[in-house]
Amino acid sequence: MMRKRKVYVETSVWGAVLDAEPAYYREAARKLLSRADDFEFFISPVVGREIRTAPPKIRQRLEDILSEVNPVPLDETEEIVILAGEYVSRGIFPGTYRNDALHVASASYYVLDFLASYNFRYIVRVSRRELVRAANTVLGFHTPIILSPEELAEERWEE
Amino acid sequence: MDFKELDEMWHSIRERHAAEDEGLAPDQIVARDNREFAAFCKELGLGHPTTPETSPKKK
Numbered sequence: 001m002m003r004k005r006k007v008y009v010e011t012s013v014w015g016a017v018l019d020a021e022p023a024y025y026r027e028a029a030r031k032l033l034s035r036a037d038d039f040e041f042f043i044s045p046v047v048g049r050e051i052r053t054a055p056p057k058i059r060q061r062l063e064d065i066l067s068e069v070n071p072v073p074l075d076e077t078e079e080i081v082i083l084a085g086e087y088v089s090r091g092i093f094p095g096t097y098r099n100d101a102l103h104v105a106s107a108s109y110y111v112l113d114f115l116a117s118y119n120f121r122y123i124v125r126v127s128r129r130e131l132v133r134a135a136n137t138v139l140g141f142h143t144p145i146i147l148s149p150e151e152l153a154e155e156r157w158e159e
Numbered sequence: 160m161d162f163k164e165l166d167e168m169w170h171s172i173r174e175r176h177a178a179e180d181e182g183l184a185p186d187q188i189v190a191r192d193n194r195e196f197a198a199f200c201k202e203l204g205l206g207h208p209t210t211p212e213t214s215p216k217k218k
Binding site for chain 1: 160161162165166168169170172173174175176177180185186188189192193195196199200202203204205206207208209210211
């Protein structure tokens with residue numbers, strides 16, 4: 001039996017499940033989150049905080065989706081917050097987007113296989129991936145594969 | 160909702176959170192985030208937040 005790949009699902013992916021246009025964002029996010037037989041999904045307190053502070057109509061719908069998909073909620077630790085701070089101090093993420101650093105730090109700290117995100121501005125970018133990998137290597141942390149749902153939703157592994 | 164609108168919404172929320180966290184020590188952030196997240200997860204029936212057995216694990 002294939003092991004389930006562990007996927008950190010960043011907030012923007014949950015948001016895309018709503019009625020996001022263009023439709024291919026929505027469809028890829030939905031397809032990924034429908035593959036519970038192949039993937040184990042994780043969220044962190046940052047995902048929870050972002051969803052809780054979204055406008056009420058969006059928050060309610062996202063909470064319904066979370067309940068339906070039932071991702072594994074992860075604890076936050078001081079090491080995660082310090083690692084995120086290290087990313088910021090190295091200029092990988094701006095301080096005004098510290099949450100982005102926390103998403104990546106959580107997936108790194110917990111040794112997850114993938115971090116799925118639609119944040120093309122600060123997370124799903126080749127330059128960020130390189131910098132995160134370099135920092136994690138120096139600091140002794142695992143680096144998850146950072147990608148958008150499209151790349152993961154169709155992926156299959158041979159036994 | 161247009162994807163760009165959603166994207167802007169998340170970025171705006173993140174800017175707000177960064178401003179709220181300004182000056183907080185890591186242990187204060189962790190205590191607040193874990194407390195609020197546990198309540199959120201309970202409300203949604205997701206179970207209590209966990210630390211997976213295999214972690215923390217450095218390479």
